[in-house]
Amino acid sequence: MDALQPYLPLIYTILRGLAVVGLVHALITRQPPYWMLTLGFAAFLGGIFSMVFSLVYVFTVLIPSLRGGTRVAGRAVARGVESLKPLDLRIREAHEQLQESDTLQNRADLAALQARAGRPDDAQATLAPLLSGIYADDPVVLLTSAELDLARQEPAPAAAKLNRVDLKTSAATRTRTLTLLAQAQDAQNLPETDQTYRDAITGATTEEPRARYAAYLIRQGREDEARALLDALAKTEKKASGLYRRQEREWFQMAAGLRKELK
Structure with a gap:
């Protein structure tokens, strides 16, 4: 010793x-x-x-x-x-990376960071060259740009972009596209909102469309339908694995908040 x-x-x-x-x-x-x-x-x-x-x-x-x-x-x-780096530093580094190599991934990464920093206009400007180039119909570009349009309270251009997304790309792309499209339609008070939410729920890869549809039903005064949907979500959460509950925590928490509103 x-x-x-x-x-x-x-x-x-x-x-x-x-x-x-x-x-x-x-x-x-x-x-x-x-x-x-x-x-x-x-x-x-x-x-x-x-x-x-x-x-x-x-x-x-x-x-x-x-x-x-x-x-x-x-x-x-x-x-x-x-992720431990300050957001401004990560944006600066992403911008430098984009200047060195102007690729789809680098533009998407920079736009995502700018959006997180509460700068949707900058993020949309970063994506703008992609919307008229060879990546104009790429699902990543269209979905990201549509999300930024919604953040800027511009549902009409968001819906136009979402309607261009190929829903056959993947189940995840289909779920995300239809969920965003329903939000864009809801913001414009369009009658097809209800059916779009129902389509998004069919074969969904996340609980987001169900949670958002329940909120939509409550706003429409259809509380009984919302309650049934939220009860189904509660059963899903109870039976889900720990990994799935962590993955869908945001939407399970949203559903719990909506259930409190209905009491």
């Missing part, structure tokens, strides 16, 4: 570093809360037992996950680190 004494500070630093790495991995991969709590204690407060648990996490969770999918885990960590 005396021989290890000079190295104890270094060992402690390494263990604490492993705790930090483990905590980041646990947050990104949404590990159970007890791991996050233990790793958080180890990373910020230290302590021998917390350090031991951080080693256990590294060898039982972190390393196996890296072995099983090094590229996937690496991308997840990279996204986690990227």
Whole structure:
């Protein structure tokens, strides 16, 4: 033990570093809360037992996950680190990346960041060249641009773009397109809104259209229909896996709020 004494500070630093790495991995991969709590204690407060648990996490969770999918885990960590940067810095870096390489992905990434920063006009300007080029009918471009139109309270041009999307591209594209189209029609008080929501719900890949349709029904004074839809959503949430509940948390929470309105 005396021989290890000079190295104890270094060992402690390494263990604490492993705790930090483990905590980041646990947050990104949404590990159970007890791991996050233990790793958080180890990373910020230290302590021998917390350090031991951080080693256990590294060898039982972190390393196996890296072995099983090094590229996937690496991308997840990279996204986690990227998300820690201030939004203005990420926008500046995305703009520089676009200047170096003007691609669909780089424009879409910059527009998404500008939209998150509450700058829909800038985001729409970023996408504008794509709407008249070879990507004019690309679903990503049309959907993103339509969302920005809705954010700018311009439902008519949003609907025009959404009607150009090929619904056969994928089930997810179909769900998103019809949900946005129903919102655009609702904003214009169009009679086809109801049927569009129903179409969006059929084969939907998310709970968003059901939650938004319930809100629409309440605004229309059709409370009994809304209540039945919200009860169905509650049953879905109860039976859903933990992963699906986390994925659809926003819409399950929206449904819960709507149920309170009806009481």
